[in-house]
Amino acid sequence: MSLFKLENVDYYYDNHVKVLDNINYEFEPSKVYAITGKSGSGKTTLLSLMSGLDKPKSGKIIYNDNDISKIDEDKYRSHHVGVVFQSFNLLPHLTAIENVVLSMDIANLKVGNKKQVALSLLNEVGLDEEKANRRILKLSGGEQQRVAIARALSFQPEVILADEPTGNLDMHNEKQITEIFRRLAHEKNKCVIIVTHSNSVAASADVVYDLEKAKENLA
Amino acid sequence: MYVFKNALKSITRTKSRNILIALIVVVLAASCCVALSIKNSATNLIQSYEDSYEVEAWLGLNRQEMRFDMNQNKTQGNEELGNPQDFMKNIAELDVSSIKTYGDSEYVKSYYYTIQTNLNGSGIEKVSMEDSNVKYMTGGIGKNGESKNVGDFSVVGYSSLDAMTNFVNGTYKITTGEMFDPVSNDNNCVISEELAEQNELSIGDKITLVNPNKEEKTYEFIITGIYSDNSESSEFSMFSNAANQILTSYNALNAVVENSSQEEESTLMIQTDARFKLVSTDVIEAFSKELTEKGLSSYYTVSTNLDSLESTLKPIQNLSTFATTFLIIVLAIGGAILVIINMINIRERKYEIGVLRSIGMKKHMVLGQFVIETFMVTLSGIIIGAVIGSTITVPVANKMLESEITSMEEETNEVNSNFGFSAKSVNMTPGANEATPGRGKNDIKEVFGGENVSYVDKLNAIIDVKTIVELILIGVLLTIISSSVSMVFISRYSPLKILSSRT
Ligand SMILES: Nc1ncnc2c1ncn2[C@@H]1O[C@H](COP(=O)(O)OP(=O)(O)OP(=O)(O)O)[C@@H](O)[C@H]1O
Ligand SMILES: [Mg+2]
Numbered sequence: 001m002s003l004f005k006l007e008n009v010d011y012y013y014d015n016h017v018k019v020l021d022n023i024n025y026e027f028e029p030s031k032v033y034a035i036t037g038k039s040g041s042g043k044t045t046l047l048s049l050m051s052g053l054d055k056p057k058s059g060k061i062i063y064n065d066n067d068i069s070k071i072d073e074d075k076y077r078s079h080h081v082g083v084v085f086q087s088f089n090l091l092p093h094l095t096a097i098e099n100v101v102l103s104m105d106i107a108n109l110k111v112g113n114k115k116q117v118a119l120s121l122l123n124e125v126g127l128d129e130e131k132a133n134r135r136i137l138k139l140s141g142g143e144q145q146r147v148a149i150a151r152a153l154s155f156q157p158e159v160i161l162a163d164e165p166t167g168n169l170d171m172h173n174e175k176q177i178t179e180i181f182r183r184l185a186h187e188k189n190k191c192v193i194i195v196t197h198s199n200s201v202a203a204s205a206d207v208v209y210d211l212e213k214a215k216e217n218l219a
Numbered sequence: 220m221y222v223f224k225n226a227l228k229s230i231t232r233t234k235s236r237n238i239l240i241a242l243i244v245v246v247l248a249a250s251c252c253v254a255l256s257i258k259n260s261a262t263n264l265i266q267s268y269e270d271s272y273e274v275e276a277w278l279g280l281n282r283q284e285m286r287f288d289m290n291q292n293k294t295q296g297n298e299e300l301g302n303p304q305d306f307m308k309n310i311a312e313l314d315v316s317s318i319k320t321y322g323d324s325e326y327v328k329s330y331y332y333t334i335q336t337n338l339n340g341s342g343i344e345k346v347s348m349e350d351s352n353v354k355y356m357t358g359g360i361g362k363n364g365e366s367k368n369v370g371d372f373s374v375v376g377y378s379s380l381d382a383m384t385n386f387v388n389g390t391y392k393i394t395t396g397e398m399f400d401p402v403s404n405d406n407n408c409v410i411s412e413e414l415a416e417q418n419e420l421s422i423g424d425k426i427t428l429v430n431p432n433k434e435e436k437t438y439e440f441i442i443t444g445i446y447s448d449n450s451e452s453s454e455f456s457m458f459s460n461a462a463n464q465i466l467t468s469y470n471a472l473n474a475v476v477e478n479s480s481q482e483e484e485s486t487l488m489i490q491t492d493a494r495f496k497l498v499s500t501d502v503i504e505a506f507s508k509e510l511t512e513k514g515l516s517s518y519y520t521v522s523t524n525l526d527s528l529e530s531t532l533k534p535i536q537n538l539s540t541f542a543t544t545f546l547i548i549v550l551a552i553g554g555a556i557l558v559i560i561n562m563i564n565i566r567e568r569k570y571e572i573g574v575l576r577s578i579g580m581k582k583h584m585v586l587g588q589f590v591i592e593t594f595m596v597t598l599s600g601i602i603i604g605a606v607i608g609s610t611i612t613v614p615v616a617n618k619m620l621e622s623e624i625t626s627m628e629e630e631t632n633e634v635n636s637n638f639g640f641s642a643k644s645v646n647m648t649p650g651a652n653e654a655t656p657g658r659g660k661n662d663i664k665e666v667f668g669g670e671n672v673s674y675v676d677k678l679n680a681i682i683d684v685k686t687i688v689e690l691i692l693i694g695v696l697l698t699i700i701s702s703s704v705s706m707v708f709i710s711r712y713s714p715l716k717i718l719s720s721r722t
Binding site for chain 2: 074
C-alpha cells in the first residue's frame with residue numbers, strides 16, 4: 001500500500017524548459033527514501049510539488065488516495081507533511097524554540113507544554129537550551145538547518161520531506177540526523193523522503209530514486 | 220489564539236519598523252485630535268450660540284415701492300391714490316392691536332413695542348441743542364420736525380424692559396433712582412441727566428406735560444430715575460435732542476394718547492414700533508407669511524437681525540472649515556507616508572508571509588496577524604497622539620469657551636446695573652416663556668435667553684464621545700491603509716512566488 005504516489009508528473013518553469021518529465025514514484029510508510037541527482041536536476045522543484053507549494057503541469061500527486069491539488073493545501077502542509085526547506089524558511093525575529101512552537105500552533109497540536117516539547121526536539125537534533133533560545137540569525141547555517149528539521153518533526157506529520165537536510169552539517173551531525181530519520185521511519189512508521197547529494201545519506205536510505213536516471217531512461 | 224501571540228512578538232521584535240510607524244501615527248493622531256476637537260467645539264459653540272441667539276423681526280415700510288406705486292397711480296390719472304396722505308390711508312395702520320395679533324403666534328417667543336409722541340412741558344424747559352454736548356437722539360421715531368404744533372419733548376412708552384434697547388445695549392444707564400416698572404399703569408418716567416440738571420429735577424419730582432394741540436390738557440409724571448447717555452455723538456438727528464426724551468411705560472403713555480383722542484383737535488400723532496422675538500431662526504419665513512395672512516400690508520417688509528448672527532458666526536465657521544480641510548490634508552499625506560513605509564518594509568514582510576504560508580498557515584490567519592499588528596501599533600500611536608493632542612487642544616478650546624461664557628455673564632450683570640437694579644434683586648430663574656407683551660424686571664434673565672448651567676456643561680464636551688468615535692474610525696482607516704500593502708501580497712501571491720521573488 002503506497003502512502004504517496006507521483007503519476008506521470010511533468011513540470012517546467014516559465015521558460016518552458018522541462019525540469020521534471022514523466023516522474024512516477026511511489027512512497028510507503030516506515031521507509032526512508034533518498035532522491036538524488038545533480039545540482040539543477042529538479043530535486044527542489046519536485047519537493048515543492050510534493051509539498052503542495054506548486055502544482056505539476058501534468059500528472060498527479062496522490063496522498064492517501066487523494067489528489068493533493070484537490071485538498072486543502074494549508075492543512076496538508078500544516079498537519080500531514082513536514083518540510084525541511086533547502087533554504088530553511090525560518091522566521092528571523094523568532095528564537096529557535098519559537099519557530100518550532102509556531103508550527104505546532106499552526107497545526108493546532110494538543111500537547112501540554114509546547115515549549116518543552118520543542119526544546120526536547122531541538123536537543124535531539126543537537127541544539128542545547130542556550131542555542132534553542134537564540135534568535136535564528138544568531139545561529140550558524142548548520143544550526144539553522146537543525147532547527148528546520150526540528151520544526152518539520154514538531155507536529156508529528158506522516159510524511160517528512162527534507163531538502164538537503166544535512167547539506168551544511170559535518171560527518172558527525174550528518175550521522176546523527178540520518179539516524180533520527182531512520183528511527184522515525186522504522187520505529188514511528190513515518191514516510192521519510194530525503195533529497196541529497198551525499199552518498200552516505202543515500203546509502204542509509206531504504207530506497208533511492210535517481211532523478212538523473214529517470215531522465216536517462218527516457219532519453 | 221496564537222495569532223495574537225505572534226502579532227505581539229512580531230511587534231516587539233521588529234521595533235524600529237513599528238516605532239517609525241507608531242511615531243507617524245502619533246503625529247497624525249495628534250493633528251487629527253486637534254483638528255477634530257476644534258471642529259467639534261466650533262460646532263458646539265455655533266449650536267449653543269444659535270440656540271441662545273434672539274432672532275428678532277421688525278416691520279419696516281418699503282418706501283421705495285410705495286413711491287413707485289404712487290407715481291404709477293399718478294400717471295394713470297388716479298389722482299386720489301397719487302396723494303401720499305390718501306395713499307397711506309389705504310395701508311392698514313401698524314397699531315398696537317395689530318401688533319398684538321401679530322405677536323400672538325406660535326413662532327413668537329415674546330414681543331415688545333413702543334409708542335412715541337411729542338408733548339410740551341409746563342414749568343420745565345427743553346435742553347437746547349447748543350447747551351447739550353452735541354448728543355442727539357437717534358432717528359427713527361419722531362421725524363416730524365420742530366414745527367409749532369409739535370411738542371418740545373419726545374415721550375416714549377415702552378411695553379417691557381427689553382423694549383428699552385438703549386438700556387439693554389448700555390447706551391443709556393440709570394445713574395440715580397431706578398427704572399419704572401413697564402407693566403404698571405402709574406405715570407412714572409425717567410429723564411436724562413441734562414434735562415434734570417437744566418430744570419433742577421430729582422427723583423420723586425413731578426413734571427407736567429402739555430398737549431401741544433390743546434393747552435388745557437395736561438398730564439403729570441413722577442420721575443423714578445435719571446439716566447446718562449453714553450452714545451457716540453455721531454448718532455444724531457437734526458431736529459430732536461436726545462436729552463429731551465421722556466421715557467415712560469406703554470400703559471401710561473397710552474392713557475395719555477387715549478385721553479387726547481377724545482377730541483378731534485387734540486388728537487396726538489403717534490408712532491408705533493414693534494419687535495418680535497422668534498422661537499428660532501427657522502421660522503422667519505413662516506412668520507412673515509403668517510403676517511401677510513393676518514392682513515399686514517405688502518408695503519411692510521419683515522427685517523431680522525439674522526445677518527448679524529451670520530457675521531458673528533463667520534469667523535468660527537471659517538475655523539471649523541479650516542480644521543476640516545486640515546484634517547483631510549493630514550490624513551491624505553499621513554496615509555501616503557504610511558503606504559510608502561509599508562512598501563519599504565514589505566520586502567522583509569514578504570519573506571515572513573512566504574514562510575508562514577509555506578508551513579501551512581492559512582491566508583486569513585496571516586492576514587489577521589498582520590492586521591492585528593498594524594492595529595495594535597496604530598492604536599497605541601493614536602492613544603499617545605490623542606493624549607498629546609488633547610493636552611494641547613482642551614485648554615485652548617476651554618479658554619475660548621470660558622471667555623465666551625464670561626462675556627455672556629458680564630453682559631447680564633451689566634444690563635441689571637443699566638436699569639439701576641442691583642444684581643441681587645433680579646430673579647435668575649427664567650420665567651414661563653409666554654408670549655406676553657408685559658415683562659417686568661423679574662423677566663430680565665429671559666431677555667438674554669441664558670441659563671448659566673448650559674454653558675458650563677459645554678466645557679466638558681470638547682473631547683466627547685463624538686471625537687473619540689471619530690478618532691477610532693481614523694484609527695481603523697489608518698490600519699486599513701497601513702496593512703493594505705501586505706494584504707495585497709498575502710491575498711494575491713502563492714507562497715512559492717513570494718519566496719522566490721524576494722531579493
Ligand atoms: N523559479 C524558477 N524559474 C525558472 N527556473 C527555475 C526556477 N527555479 C528553479 N529553476 C530551474 O529549474 C531547474 C531545477 O531546479 P531545482 O532547484 O529543482 O534544482 P535542484 O535539483 O534542487 O538543484 P540543487 O541540488 O542545486 O538544489 C534548475 O535548472 C533551475 O535553474
Ligand atoms: Mg535544490
